[in-house]
Amino acid sequence: MGFLGQMFSNNRRKSNSAAKNNRTAPTAKYVASSLQDNISYVNEALFRTADLISRPIDYLSEQGSLLYLSSVCDTIKIHQFILKPLLGAHEANLDRVLTAAIVEKLSNLEKAIDLMLAGYAVLFLEGKEECYAVQVSFINDRSVTEPQNEKTIQGAHDGFIESMRVNLQLVRKQINSRNLVVRRYTLGNMTKTEASIVYLNDLANPELVEEIDRRIAEVNADNLMSGFLLLEYIENQSFSPFPQILQTERPDRVVANLLEGRVALLMEGSPATLIMPVTFFAFYQSPDDYYSRSLAGSFLRLLRLFSFFIALALPAFYIAVVSFHYEVIPMELFYRIKGSVEKIPYPPILEALFMELTIELLREAGMRLPSPIGQSIGIVGGLVIGDAVVRVGLVSYPMITVVALTAIASFVVPSHEMSYSVRLLRFPVMIAAALFGFVGIVFALTAILIHLCKLESFGTPYFAPIAPMRVKDWKDAIIRLPFWKLNERPLDPHPQKLVQEIGAKEEGNDDRG
Amino acid sequence: MIAAKDKITPGQLMILVIQSQIGVSVLFLPSTVESIARNDAWISVILAGGVTLLLITIMWALSRRFPAMTLFEYLPLLLGKFLGKIVHVIYAMLFILACSLIAVQFADVVRDWVFSSTPSWIILGLLLVTSLYMAQENIRLIARFFVLTFGVIFVLILIAAYAFRDADILYILPINQAGIPNIFKGMLKAMTSLFGFEILLFSYPYVQGGGKGILKATLFANLFSTLLYTFLVFTCLIVFSPEELKIIPQPVLYMVKALTFTVFERADLYILTIWTVVVISTVIAYLFMAAKSVSALFGKKRHKGTAPFVSIVIFIIALIPHNQDTTNILQNLVAIFASVSLAALPLILLCISVFLNIKGKEQAEV
Structure with a gap:
């Protein structure tokens, strides 16, 4: 009964929104008994568009006409579902003759025109104040293939398409x-x-x-x-x-x-x-985690979360260290870094911005070009520019290392949008580091954390299960424990049933063999 | 009535109180208390924790009589409109001044340790703008943030614990060398660092569960803060000789500065970084309380619009002190306001409430 109520309320809502959307539509116009009137009305309503086809039909000595838009209809289906049954018919009842899966009997002409736009062929008959709309839309789907940007090594290899x-x-x-x-x-x-x-x-x-x-x-x-x-x-x-x-x-x-x-x-x-x-952590999960063993999945997940911090803060940390806090570096490393940084005439923030922008340019250029050329752009950019820029004396070697590491870390994110946001957020953190050193980084990161704590997605906290803290949910958000350990669903979308699995192995009954 | 989804758990309350209590004085406390109580400073801190426990109980007993109201909603009921307004102003002044003091002390440390020539208004601005971003939200979101940053306190403890390598336990002996009067004077000094529990007055109606749970959570928080401070003071006492402690203002930083780890050097810079997060949390708590009191003073329910103006006032006050003397004046002012409004006033209000039998309505839903 509840399900039925759901259906009805669903329909009501739909008709409401449909009424809102159609507020510009003209008042209902009914199918006239004259065939010619109907055809000319449809023709006028669609402004005599060139892809409107009108095919005259003789059906049991009745005059009729089939109207459809050739751009959205499949001629083979028209032949198979409409023309063939009609021409071979001996019966007067059209409902039995038309064999297509979706056939609608309409008296509202405006509705019929809307259906024509959606891939229906409409059959008008002389002297009848009704018409038949038959769904014969042309389907041109590409095959179900693995999505380019979300490949996995193991697991299912199907992906959504445009239909x-x-x-x-x-x-x-x-x-x-x-x-x-x-x-x-x-x-x-x-x-x-x-x-x-x-x-x-x-x-x-x-x-x-x-x-x-x-x-x-x-x-x-x-x-x-x-x-x-x-x-x-x-x-x-x-x-x-x-x-x-x-x-x-x-x-x-x-x-x-x-x-x-x-x-x-x-x-x-x-x-x-x-x-x-x-939540934030959904962007750092990949289906691969679930197709590999629990330990490997957990390791990969932690690695990805770690990459978030590297991508966000590593260049900023380096800038802060070389501009303000040289003392932080251990002695042996200090002389090497100092040796290469000293020869660079620009402040570290300019070096970093220059290199980051170069990498963004390379990435963008590689994406626009067809893949064989894109690869050579990567080689030119990575090897030639990277090496030459140090020899010229624009950028130091440690900076190249840092920027390259950061770029790789930002590629690790399984979701494209999150990768963009990390790349964007890096710049304010870098500027804060260049202005205020470690203190600047702390303020920038704190501001980001505060933002994450404040953000909500459809009424659920975005940074769950860290804020609000719910250690129980870390089992599937930050690491991935074996499935039999994941007794409960994550709380953040407030599911109606929390239990998703009854402890099978926990109570020591796994030694049946 | 506060909806169930706007409430915080007792655990969140505990961390809320801890984060408000632990603040700038992580760095200062050892030397300020040591200057009076000598090598018995750690006893002073423990005693201070005991007294705070008493104050918290009073505050809790007061709040419990008005379980659905915050302080400023029941002040007029207890004191009448006029007196209530005066007390209200005293509280608002306390929060604004205390917040300014924290900001001044933060700016001083940053100036002394990292940026000697950066004008302090930039540091103050950064601190207040970042805190304002969080403080203008409701207590639930603030509690979430505090829980998130709670972890850094343990990093602080870990780094400080590393200093035990250079410790000499004999420095704290003989016990009671300073004498009981000095220990008590030191206790009064140490009390100021445990302030922050007054956030209970604002958060009481928002906490899930009954009054007992709230008391337990707050007392646990107080215990944690007291232990942390005692640990830090104790560590400093056994690492530095009394002569050394006299000349250094921030012993914790000096202590970790000397440490070398093979992977990184200058642990004091990392401590400062962590400490910045701790200070931001405290400033958020005080800014929140200040904004709440000022907006309640003008009869507003939400504090989001008032918060920026309050932080501007705090910013201006924080700009005034130029040297140690003026900072000390501000410090004394805060101490006076705090002892009035955190020790005396809650007790008086409680007495009025009990003897005149004024009570707030019980909450319909718990």
């Missing part, structure tokens, strides 16, 4: 539960993009789902054709350097998050699925 239907199927294939709920939206006043949120009805917090629903329904924009556009409308703080919604193209990652009680948002036309709410 929501296929993506939903990939999710459903893995969660065979009747609790998996899909809520559909049509977004964008002009683009009319299909989107849907997916969640597990018995896990996801209802308040969270309502909040996401409210935020999506509140967006009123002409263009919402991809998840990236929608993301900025629904996230908490757009000016925060940290991403608050996880984007992924991996079905296994989406499934794992759904099973933690989070909500996924899929959009037609974009392979990136948005997962919300997420």
